[in-house]
Amino acid sequence: MTHSHIIGAGMAGLAAAHALATQGHAVTLYEATPGAGGRARALPDGTDNGTHALIGCNTAALGFLDAIGARQYWVQPEPDGLPVYDCTDSSARLVALSPAGWWNGARRPAGVSWGGVLALMAMALPFRDRTIAEAMAAHPAFLRGFVDPLVIAALNTPSSEASTHRLGQVLRRLGAPGAARLFVARRGLGPDLVDPALAVFAAAGGAYRPGSRLRAIQSSNGRATSLTFQESDVMLGEADRVILALPPWEAQRMLTGIPAPDAFAPIVNLHFAFQPGGQVRFLGLLGALCQWVLIRPEGVAVTISAGDAEAEQDVAELAPRAWAEILRAVRAFHVPGDWPEAPPACRVIKERRATPRQRPGPIPTPPRRPLANLVLAGDWTWPHLPATIEAAICSGQAAAKEALA
Ligand SMILES: Cc1cc2nc3c(=O)[nH]c(=O)nc-3n(C[C@H](O)[C@H](O)[C@H](O)COP(=O)(O)OP(=O)(O)OC[C@H]3O[C@@H](n4cnc5c(N)ncnc54)[C@H](O)[C@@H]3O)c2cc1C
Structure with missing residues (x-):
């Protein structure tokens, strides 16, 4: 029987583990630290490592919440528009996150102009990749009032450095009705995301091994043959599969030479x-x-x-x-x-x-299957989206399919 070994219990690993276990496959999920969640985790006292927001166009993430029974824990805190306070001039306004909402003059961001909106929309088209600050240079007020905060939130990179193509990947998804709705976990990432995911995985028969740090992967003839953990080795059978759902620096340590991003924010x-x-x-x-x-x-x-x-x-x-x-x-x-x-x-x-850091230029994209029985997952392996929960979940679900192929 095929056994899938998934390394890394961040969102990508959890999504892959969930997909395989709920289809009846034997799965073991290994995690180096004492708790799951990775970069979207609760600390031991329950505090989130950082606020995580989802938007309506994150359909894979919202679908995952449905599948683990956690959708009702994610609330829409500002359904009437995002309250934005400007510390420079003490102005306060409600802002629609989607340009479609700007028909209502009371929901427009500061500095908006038709020219600025067109310049923003142009980033969704396949023009030259450049920095967002360069593309918006003629619209400084709109850049400050809307585009800068959007870019920082979506790309975690300042506009002076961030790529128009990467923002375009987000903008193309924001057009659908409801795509710009904002959701946050009501209580925290532990009870509202990670714990329900682990509970469904366990109920489907999956085995979870926290505190198991992968040290190395042995391979021969293009196949992974064993996994070396701190405490023990796992020998891989002919039909076994590995999904490596690690952050880029760890994946590169295991598989020397694979392309991966090397600048982080x-x-x-x-x-x-x-x-x-x-x-x-x-x-x-x-x-x-x-x-x-x-x-x-x-x-x-x-x-x-x-x-x-x-x-x-x-x-x-x-x-x-x-x-x-x-x-x-x-x-x-x-x-x-x-x-x-x-x-x-x-x-x-x-x-x-x-x-x-989401800069202009080609995205370093690793092969999906660097070894015949090993598939990569993780937000950075999904070139269709910036590194987010949505990208992590898409990559994990795709890796689960690929591992069975
Ligand atoms: C503070 C903060 C705020 C963010 N805000 C948002 C947001 O609002 N919206 C959004 O969509 N995204 C947000 N993100 C990004 C999002 O958290 C990540 O894109 C996503 O969680 C990445 O998931 P992943 O599974 O690809 O990687 P990771 O979360 O990095 O998971 C990798 C896992 O592998 C484990 N691991 C590492 N080495 C080993 C090893 N040798 N052996 C075994 N296990 C190992 C790690 O401990 C980790 O659990 C934010 C990130 C941070 C840090």
């Missing part, structure tokens, strides 16, 4: 121990340190994507600045809660290699 998250109660809210900030603020009844989390400078700063520098901005924004939008003037206890989580 950090994401810094601040978690304030303040419980405002009320509903889940999601605010955008312009001209500020904070880019996004996720307000859950149990805590307040700030996201700083592409935070190269902030990744070098400590909590004493970041927290007071961020809290002062949060207070201005929650007051502007009348977010309920007894918000204290002084910053509450704050924890900073820095993911230094959160995603590859």
Whole structure:
């Protein structure tokens, strides 16, 4: 009987494991760390490593949530438009995330113009790949008011560096009705994503081995023959399959010479121990340190994507600045809660290699099957989308199909 060995329990590995186990195949899922989820995980105390948002066009991710029975845990915090507060001029507005919503003048972003919208839409067409700042140079107000935050959120790369082709991959999907709806986990990535995925996998008979770090892969005649873990070796039978769902630097360590991205951008998250109660809210900030603020009844989390400078700063520098901005924004939008003037206890989580930097130029794409019985998965292996949960899940599901082929 075929046995599939899946290495890495991030979203790609979990999606592959789910697809194979629920089709009745024997699967073992190995994970180096004590917990699953990878770059979208809960820390041991339940705190998310960082806020993760999905949008309506992430159909593979939303379908995966349906399949693991977790869809109802993902809420749409701002159905009427994203509240955006500009710290530079203290203006506050609701912004539709899709240009289709801008017919309503009250939902337009700052600085929008027809020329700017056309320049943005042109990125969905196969013109020359260049930086987004270059493509939007004639529309600085729209770049600042809408495109910069979109680029940072979607590509985790500043517009001055980010590729028009990579943004085009996102823009082409945003046209469908409901594609720009924003979803976040109501409680956290543990209870609302990772735990349900592992529970369905276990119920389908899958074996999960946390704390199992793959050290090396032995191969002969173009086939993987055994897997060396810290504690033991796994010999591979003729019919066994391996899915390697590792981050690029780890995959490259196992399979020397495969093409993989080598430049990464950090994401810094601040978690304030303040419980405002009320509903889940999601605010955008312009001209500020904070880019996004996720307000859950149990805590307040700030996201700083592409935070190269902030990744070098400590909590004493970041927290007071961020809290002062949060207070201005929650007051502007009348977010309920007894918000204290002084910053509450704050924890900073820095993911230094959160995603590859999405620059113009060819995407280093590895072969899907570098060995006859070994298939690659992971957000960076899916050239059709920037590195996101959607890309990770698509890659994992495709790897499961490929492994059986
Ligand atoms: C702070 C932050 C915020 C983000 N926000 C968003 C967002 O809002 N929306 C979105 O769609 N995406 C977001 N992303 C990106 C998203 O998290 C990733 O694209 C996705 O989780 C990648 O999944 P993956 O399975 O491909 O890789 P990973 O999550 O990196 O999974 C790889 C797994 O392999 C394990 N591993 C590594 N080495 C070994 C080894 N030798 N042996 C065994 N196991 C090993 C790792 O521990 C990990 O669990 C964010 C990322 C970060 C860091």
